[in-house]
Amino acid sequence: MSYVPNTARDQRLMLEAIGAPDLDSLFEDIPADVRDPTLDLPPALSEMDVVAHLQDLASRNQDLTRQISFLGAGWYDHYVPAFVDQMLLRSEYYTAYTPYQPEVSQGTLQTIYEFQSFICDLTGLDVANASMYDGGSALAEATALALNATRRTQVLVADTVDPNHRRIAATYLEPLDVSLEVVRNWNLAGDGALGEDMAPFAAAIDDDTACVVLQRPNFFGWLEDVEAVVKAAHAAGALVIVVADPVTLGVLQPPGEIGADIAVGELRHLAGPPSFGGPGAGYFATTRQHVRRIPGRIVGRTTDGQGRPGYVLTLQTREQHIRRERASSNICTNEALIALAATIHLAGLGRNGLRHLAELSIRHAHAAIEAQWPKGYAVATDRPLVREFPVHCPAPALEINARLRQQEIIGGFDLGGEWPELSDYLLCAFTEKTGPAAIAALHEALPAAAR
């Protein structure tokens, strides 16, 4: 169904009004040699049949509702309460456009203002925008801001930043005359333990450095000691960008408190299911000093002619529709609905709920850390862990994962895919969904998975 209400009679009456003999005559500006192609597409399905077809496709996946999963690696599977999606189904939200006309968009505008406020509270920074595509593009735009603000040419990224975030930043920066250097800030001891080594930053930071990028917790799940790197970066006039997970910010020091000039991250896991990796949503927060360099949309509070409070898109002279080739970014459509879902969830969680949610993940992770692991398996670091950690395995993680799948367990992220020397390491993530029963099931399955 094309959802077209106009019948043949309507069309005839309208064509008469236009003075056109038929629909074809409206398309005569299209060169005749390419007009009216035959499209080879599958036949139209009725609503009932299209739902059945999509259900059939869905049945060819093994989704997370039928398995125990320890997959995280930057993309976590949290329970999102029912009221969040019920609010998202309000079509006043999801069928609205960007709030360019504030008088008829106060709902969306106020929710964005509240979102910005939550992000500022979580990150300890002054200003946040209305959202970015995802954590990776938020990082890319953050490095662009730093390069622009410092007029320097070098970006230093810790190797422990999400590898996909690093790749996205590299793609975005490739056309610019700048360098992105990955600093190897961890090491592998003879006993198989992963350790921290922040010293290479000291040698790498110099007068060309626009920014250093760190992640907390890092990709391996631990909290790096970043104090010296932050000091050295600031002493050299470089900015500090911190990639931070918004759930664990419920309990951890906000990036602003540890010296970040910009904080970015992925927040999709506060909004809804993992959805095969998208849509995500990135947040972007920084200090007051950089407010006019922020990419994307920002909402401000103001008043109308009668003094009533209201909200508008503001500081738009940064944006592409005003500044064109001199804009701070080309972003316009962002991830408003995902940010809205996260806002509603955060409003429901509040001060105590977010702490509780974060603590559940941390408690579950630490229960697993302290548990007796089956023979040959070991938690592979003694750094301060939060909700995720590397496990040294007695066989390649790829093979262990394949055997665990037979028992409806998704073991974790195979670190060998990113670092070949870590091919025997699984990165296991914990949320409120992976409590003692899940850990017990994993431990029960692991011995057989090693053979």
Added chain:
Amino acid sequence: MTTQPPIYELSSPGRVGVDLPALPEDGRELADLLPATELRDDLPLPEVSQIDVVRHYVRLSQKNFSIDTDMYPLGSCTMKYNPKVNELTGRLPGLAAVHPLQADEQVQGCLELLSGLEEMIGEIAGFPAVSLQPAAGAQGEFVGMMLIRAQQLRREDVRMKVLIPASAHGTNPATASMCGYESVSIPNGPDGEVDIEAVRAAMGPDVAAVMMTVPNTLGLFESRIQEVCDLAHAAGALVYCDGANMNAMLGRVRPGNLGIDVMHLNLHKTFSTPHGGGGPGAGALCASAELDPYLPVPRVVEGPDGGFARSSDFPHSIGRIQGHMGNFGNLVRAYTYIRSLGAEGLREIADIAVLNANYLRVKLQDVYDLPHDRICMHEVVFSGRRQKAHGVRTLDIAKRLIDFGFHPPTVYFPLIVEEALMIEPTETESRETLDRFIAAMRTIAAEVETDPQRSLDAPLSTPVGRLDEATAARKPDLRYVPPA
């Protein structure tokens, strides 16, 4: 409607709006698990009960205009009906509760859907290569220009300029800058189309690409687009097409057949996925076979056992632009939509979108100036200069339209039309709705001559009146701060 206070002002200590599993009772504190110096002292989020959270966001939703409220004729945004079945399929647990890092063998349904959507979009737009990675049109543009750059760099053919018509979306020059190019503005001719002589004059060995919009932002089909492509190709440049306006072309022309090399489609415009108040979108990127090797990774490929797999083994790829496989949830909706329509349904969309726009054109052109008096495509651009003579600007007309129950059109764009009013009705509005809109626009035009103050005071029917945007920008209040 009363003012809804910021959520922070609904807070009361001790309230919580969610029902979480209990924490283990082992007498330990977080400080026993993590270094105390790593823990934050305070978390200044509000504390609100679930009913108050729900009422707050329901009340706020009621302050929004939406497609499901009434006609939303926002030019260049294609605010068509968002079919509800798409929201159902987008939420099927078998598609939504899938982790992007699961093994290929566990996600065959997702990969089959992606592969099928790539194929259908390629067929509709006339391109052999499709990437579903871009999260929005602007990211699609970025990827498209990066493909051009990658191909030319591989050939050691360094080119610095990009030609962009003056009527283009602001994203086009912004994208060119992100990709390190210098934008050269090309005027539009008196017929509203790009000035082909200006293209010819600007074309040369330093031009990397031309960024065209077809139909253009005046709602006109660029009838000399093939000539533009020929001029570009003869000079070794490529042609990028901004596909924001694909709705007008479905089944009527495949842009790939016009000679265009690379183009993005906004699935949240043409293919009905909801705009969400500003995203998420999805910006499928279509490309010629020559540009295929440069598409972003990972890509869906044929798997070892006949199924599907994901691969990043494309050595010439521009790399990653997304963490995973694009905005999959939106892609499910677009897939559902295309499968619901089939080829005939798609063509009907273009036909009726164009019919509806031309109906508005002929019914309003005696009261609003029509800078380009010719058949238009999916949208029609009027000028409010006649009304401006009475002291009423296009912005005032837009605001007055709100009092008649309609969302304003796009205003002051394209920049080349004085006091522009850019109206895109889409195919999902009925003749009766269009007639109501026409009546409102005509009433406003008459009122401007007899009682211009009505428009200057508008809107009167909304929760707030016109807001002080100057103060908002001068003294930015961008986050909630509790009263001292």
